[in-house]
Amino acid sequence: MLASKRLQKELLKMHAHLPPGIDIVSTDDLKEWLMDIRVLDPNPLYQNEVYRLKFSFSKSYPIEAPEVVFVQDTNRPIPWHPHIYSNGIICLDLLDRQGWSPVHNVESICVSLQSMLTGNTKKERPPGDDNFVKYNTQRPRDINFLFHDNSV
Amino acid sequence: MDSDDEFNSSQGSEDEFMNDQDSDVSIGDADDGEFLVLRPKKSVNKFRWLDSDIDIDEGDGGFESQDKDIKSSKHSYEVDFTVYSPEQIQEHQNSQIGEVGNILGQPPEATAILLRHARWNKERLIESYMDRTEEVLESAGLGESASDPPKIEKIKGFACDICCEDEPGLESFAMKCGHRFCVDCYKHYLQTKIKDEGEAARIRCPGDGCNRIVDSKSLDFLVSDNLKDRYQELLTRTYVDDKDNLRWCPAPNCEFAVECGVKDKELAKIVPTVHCDCGHFFCFGCSLTDHQPAPCSLVKKWLKKCEDDSETANWISANTKECPKCHSTIEKNGGCNHMTCRKCRHEFCWMCMGIWSEHGTSWYNCNRFEEKSGSEARDAQAKSRQSLERYLHYYNRYANHEQSAKLDKDIYLKTEKKMSQLQISTGMSWIEVQFLESASQALQQCRQTLKWTYAFAYYLARNNQTEIFEDNQKDLEMAVENLSEMFEKPIDQLESLKVEMMDKTAYCNKRRIILLNDTAENLKSSNWEFNVVLS
Numbered sequence: 055m056l057a058s059k060r061l062q063k064e065l066l067k068m069h070a071h072l073p074p075g076i077d078i079v080s081t082d083d084l085k086e087w088l089m090d091i092r093v094l095d096p097n098p099l100y101q102n103e104v105y106r107l108k109f110s111f112s113k114s115y116p117i118e119a120p121e122v123v124f125v126q127d128t129n130r131p132i133p134w135h136p137h138i139y140s141n142g143i144i145c146l147d148l149l150d151r152q153g154w155s156p157v158h159n160v161e162s163i164c165v166s167l168q169s170m171l172t173g174n175t176k177k178e179r180p181p182g183d184d185n186f187v188k189y190n191t192q193r194p195r196d197i198n199f200l201f202h203d204n205s206v
Numbered sequence: 207m208d209s210d211d212e213f214n215s216s217q218g219s220e221d222e223f224m225n226d227q228d229s230d231v232s233i234g235d236a237d238d239g240e241f242l243v244l245r246p247k248k249s250v251n252k253f254r255w256l257d258s259d260i261d262i263d264e265g266d267g268g269f270e271s272q273d274k275d276i277k278s279s280k281h282s283y284e285v286d287f288t289v290y291s292p293e294q295i296q297e298h299q300n301s302q303i304g305e306v307g308n309i310l311g312q313p314p315e316a317t318a319i320l321l322r323h324a325r326w327n328k329e330r331l332i333e334s335y336m337d338r339t340e341e342v343l344e345s346a347g348l349g350e351s352a353s354d355p356p357k358i359e360k361i362k363g364f365a366c367d368i369c370c371e372d373e374p375g376l377e378s379f380a381m382k383c384g385h386r387f388c389v390d391c392y393k394h395y396l397q398t399k400i401k402d403e404g405e406a407a408r409i410r411c412p413g414d415g416c417n418r419i420v421d422s423k424s425l426d427f428l429v430s431d432n433l434k435d436r437y438q439e440l441l442t443r444t445y446v447d448d449k450d451n452l453r454w455c456p457a458p459n460c461e462f463a464v465e466c467g468v469k470d471k472e473l474a475k476i477v478p479t480v481h482c483d484c485g486h487f488f489c490f491g492c493s494l495t496d497h498q499p500a501p502c503s504l505v506k507k508w509l510k511k512c513e514d515d516s517e518t519a520n521w522i523s524a525n526t527k528e529c530p531k532c533h534s535t536i537e538k539n540g541g542c543n544h545m546t547c548r549k550c551r552h553e554f555c556w557m558c559m560g561i562w563s564e565h566g567t568s569w570y571n572c573n574r575f576e577e578k579s580g581s582e583a584r585d586a587q588a589k590s591r592q593s594l595e596r597y598l599h600y601y602n603r604y605a606n607h608e609q610s611a612k613l614d615k616d617i618y619l620k621t622e623k624k625m626s627q628l629q630i631s632t633g634m635s636w637i638e639v640q641f642l643e644s645a646s647q648a649l650q651q652c653r654q655t656l657k658w659t660y661a662f663a664y665y666l667a668r669n670n671q672t673e674i675f676e677d678n679q680k681d682l683e684m685a686v687e688n689l690s691e692m693f694e695k696p697i698d699q700l701e702s703l704k705v706e707m708m709d710k711t712a713y714c715n716k717r718r719i720i721l722l723n724d725t726a727e728n729l730k731s732s733n734w735e736f737n738v739v740l741s
Contacts, residue, residue, distance in 0.1 A: 155414040
């Protein structure tokens with residue numbers, strides 16, 4: 055109830071205005087949305103690339119954070135970043151229980167991820183990416199990330 | 207078979223066992239006083255941790271001196287600990303809140319928040335409060351004076367940032383931080399935090415980046431009564447969670463907490479098994495069911511190893527052999543004994559492991575057991591399989607005791623029946639048939655210990671001490687088997703076996719104590735050599 059009302063309002067607002075580099079791909083239902091983001095400044099790591107984000111909302115959204123992952127498609131790679139696993143799972147405190155605030159929304163998450171990419175200069179994956187991608191069976195929200203790095 | 211499941215289920219069955227035992231005690235309590243004198247309910251004061259700053263109620267004090275007389279000296283494998291009930295924990299929290307509140311001149315609600323914020327380190331709290339009052343209040347989420355009562359307001363032009371509603375007359379709430387949200391969203395937020403996420407002491411304002419803690423006054427104002435109870439419960443929990451020397455009893459539905467002074471860094475030298483009033487024995491270091499004599503880090507390694515390896519290793523051992531030349535593991539999938547290793551093309555006989563060319567024409571029927579090349583190949587194979595066999599040796603014994611302990615639990619259930627039957631058939635009194643229960647308890651406990659001696663032994667490097675250890679292990683093993691066998695005798699023989707059984711029970715317990723004392727003392731003085739690093 056709360057979730058659907060709020061999502062409808064967010065959608066109305068986003069249709070009226072969206073910051074540059076952020077586009078709505080699909081918002082067919084109120085459970086899963088796809089968004090595209092681009093990095094605006096000329097960061098060579100991300101130039102000419104568009105990345106796709108999948109938002110999954112629980113019934114308790116926005117009290118609970120949505121699940122946000124990058125998804126791969128033919129011309130939508132997973133961006134290089136020391137906090138983004140090659141399966142698209144993002145390690146960002148904003149998306150974790152501790153860092154989430156119900157004041158955030160889809161747009162503000164997109165903006166945060168945009169700036170997380172903008173500020174990065176390392177063409178790297180998180181340490182242990184291979185193992186994590188191979189063996190992780192947990193959903194992103196159930197993973198206990200350790201946020202140790204506040205620089206990127 | 208999944209070894210992890212095995213382990214868990216055995217834990218579970220033990221817990222049930224303990225619970226049964228507990229309920230039994232309470233029946234006895236209600237029955238008459240005589241029973242109480244014979245088997246004093248474990249007094250809270252039995253093992254008092256000396257540095258404890260908790261005042262325990264002296265209700266059971268009558269038994270204290272008795273307990274001391276019975277158990278005058280502590281064994282070296284035992285640690286000091288105290289068990290607390292939820293009421294005692296609450297009481298102690300309140301007394302600390304009162305005490306610190308007086309010093310700081312703050313009301314109880316605020317003091318509680320401050321103490322929780324300081325993770326119940328009152329010295330540090332008082333010190334920092336005296337130095338930087340404003341800063342401490344601010345960081346605990348109590349900035350300025352929190353004296354104004356919280357209230358719900360209707361503000362013109364207000365729009366809630368959570369639900370995006372902006373209709374006029376919307377009721378809203380904000381704490382001192384000024385982050386205002388509609389009452390429905392605020393309530394929803396608190397409910398999710400308390401009910402779904404189990405948070406209590408550190409629920410923050412829903413505003414982005416705001417660190418203000420929702421104080422109990424505001425909370426009382428916003429949440430329903432049944433949620434308040436849960437909130438109080440969670441607050442009590444954080445007290446135990448925050449204190450390093452307190453730990454919840456992990457037994458299902460047990461509400462007691464245990465205090466023990468053993469620190470994490472001492473765990474390589476001590477195995478701090480504690481005994482909750484609910485009857486559950488567990489390790490204070492890792493909360494797993496009692497695993498003496500093996501130290502926590504070995505237990506962790508062992509469980510991991512069993513989970514990863516045991517089934518694969520079992521299968522490999524049962525169904526495969528190694529190529530005598532390149533040691534690749536080979537499974538024979540039927541037919542001829544003439545093996546050709548797919549890797550190195552070595553041709554050999556599956557039966558005797560000798561070179562095939564020496565077999566001549568004796569196809570399918572290996573009669574060349576004494577052939578030199580065959581026995582050499584078998585020797586080499588034996589060597590390379592030794593480590594696998596070594597692991598399985600210990601694992602099988604470990605698993606066997608786990609299994610036997612499970613069976614013993616079934617027997618325990620039958621024991622009760624046996625006890626009442628024995629009372630009827632022999633005219634013995636309830637007290638007189640208690641030897642069966644003591645025997646059953648001894649079996650459980652000794653098997654638990656034996657089980658872990660095998661995990662311990664697996665990591666033990668051989669030195670002079672290990673021989674004594676193995677002798678102790680063997681003695682206990684034999685004592686347990688003897689008692690276990692007697693325990694299964696038909697009812698009509700049990701009466702005549704009573705004295706012998708009591709002797710054997712006492713002997714088992716004694717052997718166990720000897721083994722545990724020896725391992726604990728050597729662990730303390732670092733006399734064991736392990737083939738892994740203890741962390």
